Amino acid sequence: MASSGPRSQRADWQRNHERLLAAARPLVARDGAQVSLEQVAREAGVGSATLHRHFPSRRALLDEVFREAVEHLRRRGDELVDGDPGAGLLTWLEELTVAAVETRGLTASLEADADGGPSSAADCHGVVREATVHLMDRALAAGAVRPGTSPDDLLALVTAISLANEGNPAAARRLLRLACDGVRP
Amino acid sequence: MASSGPRSQRADWQRNHERLLAAARPLVARDGAQVSLEQVAREAGVGSATLHRHFPSRRALLDEVFREAVEHLRRRGDELVDGDPGAGLLTWLEELTVAAVETRGLTASLEADADGGPSSAADCHGVVREATVHLMDRALAAGAVRPGTSPDDLLALVTAISLANEGNPAAARRLLRLACDGVRP
DNA sequence: CTACGATATGGGGTGCCACCCCGTTTGTCC
DNA sequence: GGACAAACGGGGTGGCACCCCATATCGTAG
Numbered sequence: 001m002a003s004s005g006p007r008s009q010r011a012d013w014q015r016n017h018e019r020l021l022a023a024a025r026p027l028v029a030r031d032g033a034q035v036s037l038e039q040v041a042r043e044a045g046v047g048s049a050t051l052h053r054h055f056p057s058r059r060a061l062l063d064e065v066f067r068e069a070v071e072h073l074r075r076r077g078d079e080l081v082d083g084d085p086g087a088g089l090l091t092w093l094e095e096l097t098v099a100a101v102e103t104r105g106l107t108a109s110l111e112a113d114a115d116g117g118p119s120s121a122a123d124c125h126g127v128v129r130e131a132t133v134h135l136m137d138r139a140l141a142a143g144a145v146r147p148g149t150s151p152d153d154l155l156a157l158v159t160a161i162s163l164a165n166e167g168n169p170a171a172a173r174r175l176l177r178l179a180c181d182g183v184r185p
Numbered sequence: 186m187a188s189s190g191p192r193s194q195r196a197d198w199q200r201n202h203e204r205l206l207a208a209a210r211p212l213v214a215r216d217g218a219q220v221s222l223e224q225v226a227r228e229a230g231v232g233s234a235t236l237h238r239h240f241p242s243r244r245a246l247l248d249e250v251f252r253e254a255v256e257h258l259r260r261r262g263d264e265l266v267d268g269d270p271g272a273g274l275l276t277w278l279e280e281l282t283v284a285a286v287e288t289r290g291l292t293a294s295l296e297a298d299a300d301g302g303p304s305s306a307a308d309c310h311g312v313v314r315e316a317t318v319h320l321m322d323r324a325l326a327a328g329a330v331r332p333g334t335s336p337d338d339l340l341a342l343v344t345a346i347s348l349a350n351e352g353n354p355a356a357a358r359r360l361l362r363l364a365c366d367g368v369r370p
Numbered sequence: 371c372t373a374c375g376a377t378a379t380g381g382g383g384t385g386c387c388a389c390c391c392c393g394t395t396t397g398t399c400c
Numbered sequence: 401g402g403a404c405a406a407a408c409g410g411g412g413t414g415g416c417a418c419c420c421c422a423t424a425t426c427g428t429a430g
Contacts, residue, residue, distance in 0.1 A: 009406090009407095010396085010397055010398075010405095010406060010407065011396095011397070011398090012396065012397070012406090012407065012408080013397095013406080013407065013408095016407085016408085036386080036387070036388095037387085037388070037389095038386085038387060038388075039387095041409095046408085046409080047408060047409030047410070047411095048388080048389080048390095048409080048410095049389085049390070049391085049408075049409060049410085050407080050408060050409070052388080052389060052390080053407080053408085058388095086369070089368075090368070111349070143370065144369065144370075145368055145369065145370065146366065146367070146368065146369065146370045147370070149363065149368060153356075153359055153360055153363055154363070154368070156349065156350075156356065156360055157346070157360050157363060157364060159349060160345045160346050160348065160349035160350070160360065161342070161345050163345065163348065163349055164296070164341065164344060164345035164348055164349070165341075165345070171338075171341065174338055175338060175341055175342050175345065178334065178338055178339070178342060178364070179342060179363070179364040179367070179368070180367060180368045180369070181331065181367050181369075182331070182364070182365060182366050182367020182368075182369075183274075183275070183330055183331065183334060183339070183364070183365045183367075184271070184329065184330065184331065184365070184366075184367075185328065185329075185330065185331045185332070194377090194378095195376095195377060195378065195425085195426055195427080196426070196427090197377090197378065197379085197425070197426070198377080198378065198426095201378085201379085221415080221416070221417095222416080222417070222418090223415080223416060223417075224416095226380095231379085231380080232379060232380030232381070232382095233380080233381095233416095233417080233418080233419095234379075234380060234381085234418085234419070234420085235378080235379060235380070237417080237418060237419080238378080238379085243417095
């Protein structure tokens with residue numbers, strides 16, 4: 001289960017994998033999800049074919065780039081499970097939104113994949129979804145959330161807001177609050 | 186005011202303008218906002234330089250493509266002003282969302298422009314914004330909407346939902362309702 | 371009806387990109 | 401150290417947005 005290092009891959013494979021991720025991180029931070037894959041390969045000192053072999057899709061690259069950040073979010077989710085269920089869920093949604101909006105490209109990895117499968121090994125969407133489901137279960141049981149609300153819908157709402165407000169935490173926060181409070185008084 | 190036809194342009198300019206829009210309409214319907222501008226020009230039987238001269242930005246092309254559709258929406262907004270303020274606003278938001286999600290590329294024209302100015306003559310965002318403001322004023326006065334809610338935020342929420350759910354009216358509707366009702370019971 | 375100047379055109383260039391083919395290099399294991 | 405699988409990467413293909421500038425077309429003044 002704990003695939004800390006793919007032992008079955010050749011040494012140069014691991015080396016290049018690291019180099020690609022190291023090159024990708026600052027470029028993704030600057031350019032977001034639309035980062036030029038060619039440039040990542042160039043910066044890593046690696047042929048573009050190699051990049052495409054290591055990461056069959058843009059999403060696969062982003063998912064690995066954001067592995068740590070998402071792991072961090074997951075741990076934060078675990079912490080919030082210990083507090084008030086209603087407040088915990090809202091705090092989680094807000095912190096999730098802010099992280100997504102402040103970290104260029106992250107939203108792309110949090111979105112539900114159009115294809116069904118958990119394509120990537122570092123499935124960012126899956127990890128965040130699980131944490132959300134957990135927090136929602138508690139909030140639902142405590143009656144802090146309208147019954148019938150789906151965690152997937154809630155997550156879709158957060159990613160939609162994040163996607164449309166990349167780099168603008170204030171606006172994203174405002175829209176999230178609006179959505180949580182509802183339009184009617 | 187009524188700029189039905191730019192009289193100051195040469196005849197061939199108008200002819201090519203029409204051809205470009207006629208070519209763009211089906212292609213945008215198929216490919217959405219990411220339509221290839223080269224292909225539009227090719228299909229219109231026009232050099233790509235001409236397309237770029239007629240439409241200095243992708244947004245400018247989309248805005249003209251959706252002029253009629255947005256005009257239609259605006260009229261629908263006028264109708265809704267005559268009914269119940271609260272229900273009218275919610276109906277408006279829902280119809281707006283469904284139209285945006287079902288009409289590929291439309292959301293791009295409804296989004297607030299990153300740049301400040303009303304860049305395009307056929308300012309789709311502006312038209313829809315005005316209708317939204319009007320309906321919100323009435324709903325606020327009737328106490329059907331939480332005070333302090335901004336029409337721009339509401340519109341941003343609708344476009345965010347639409348952008349992330351292009352081609353999926355059911356999901357978009359669900360998220361909109363979720364946002365209108367709020368998360369808490 | 372003609373000639374002329376402003377207006378508009380478009381072929382082709384530049385620089386970028388994703389993605390892939392296939393001959394070559396590099397690890398690895400015996 | 402040798403053989404074989406695994407990995408690599410230069411370079412090709414096809415596509416795109418956007419622009420330059422020599423050429424063609426339009427509308428009008430005479």
